Amino acid sequence: MRHIFFAVIAALAMIAAPAGAQETRLGENGFESPPASIDELDWLIGQWTGEGIQGAPAMESWLPPSGGTMIGTFVQESQDGAIMFSEHMYIMPVGDSLALKLKHFNADLTGWEEKDDMLTFRLVAIEPCAAYFNALTLRCADPDNPGSGLVAAVRMKSDNPEPQELVFRFAPAERSGGSYDCDGTTYAINRCLAAILERADERRKEYFETAIGSADNESELAGLMRKSREGFEAYRESECASVYEQWKEGSIRNAMFLRCSIRLTDQRTHDIWRNWLTYQDSSEPLLPEPLPTR
Known part of the structure; x- marks a missing residue:
């Protein structure tokens, strides 16, 4: 399935926007990840929905920590509502810091990466309501209002001299409907x-x-x-x-x-x-x- 993986990555790179105000950060060669605890990412827990690639729906979910690890999923739909691909993610301790590990899957659950391979994003910086992994960012849309929205960004490999990023802006899934907390007479x-x-x-x-x-x-x-x-x-x-x-x-x-x-x-x-x-x-x-x- 590696040919599918590289074909999709190439397609994503073509639609990635040049990074004006860059969301992602890169660690310098040989950088050391800062100390961090999984408990600092409690703002990430929940279900998030928004527009993804080419305006099609995308969803991201993160469970509370279990055994010191947070497990997340990402689902990108196609324009016709089918699953384009999904991601299975772990944020887990590595020494006294954290790393995000990720595997991609097609709609039929065949993997992009080889059986024992995965993408690993080491932590570059952690701030209140933000985790900057190497080339991948997860942060609150509004640091003063955790839970109001989530921004996820990944830097794409590209021959373009300008950094290319895919940026997803999510709203809480439970707030995407039209119900109102009004009751009584x-x-x-x-x-x-x-x-x-x-x-x-x-x-x-x-x-x-x-x-x-x-x-x-x-x-x-x-x-x-x-x-x-x-x-x-x-x-x-x-x-x-x-x-x-x-x-x-x-x-x-x-x-x-x-x-x-x-x-x-x-x-x-x-x-x-x-x-x-x-x-x-x-x-x-x-x-x-x-x-x-x-």
Whole structure:
């Protein structure tokens, strides 16, 4: 299977972005890994989902330590929803430090590496909410808010003089849906949802103002962006009014209207982030990727 391995690596290298603000670090020749404990990686535990290669879904999961080792899996889907490949990962003690060991598998569980071979990434540096292995990084998307997101990056081998990285930005799997922690009476639920909508709208406006500022307020682009804002607000009003009309005979009509408004607002904020606040290379976005409002 080694020919498959090298073919896929070559394909990945072709789509890897040049590292603007580099996520990965390389140890110098003969570097020594710093002291580190597996307990320093508790922020990594959980299930994470996001966009992977060519925009197809990708998932990463890490279990709590067992016997001093953390076990993780990564699954990359194809555009049609099939498994492209998966990875089985161990973060384990090596002396008084840590190393990440990894093996790749095809969809039929045949391996990329030979039976006893694996990729080993020695630890280069460890920081609060970040582990920098040699050419591979795992870190919190927001160090001040562990659990809100995960960034995973790997440096690809390439003939290009510029470093090439694959960067994955994940959200917690349990927060990727559209459920809200609102319960109680109809009145209490409606008040709760209204408060969530207010927070969602405030964030949408914050992201939009940042985007407008980066586009130059008086430019043609800024004018088109303002038109798109007006178009969204009109669409949201009519779309969610239609939902209200459908449920107008029931006591949940207001809740359905509010849920519709929250969902569309969050989608709009994410579109603003994707279209105007991110870069084509691996540079940091102007603002963090927005997660569903809670």
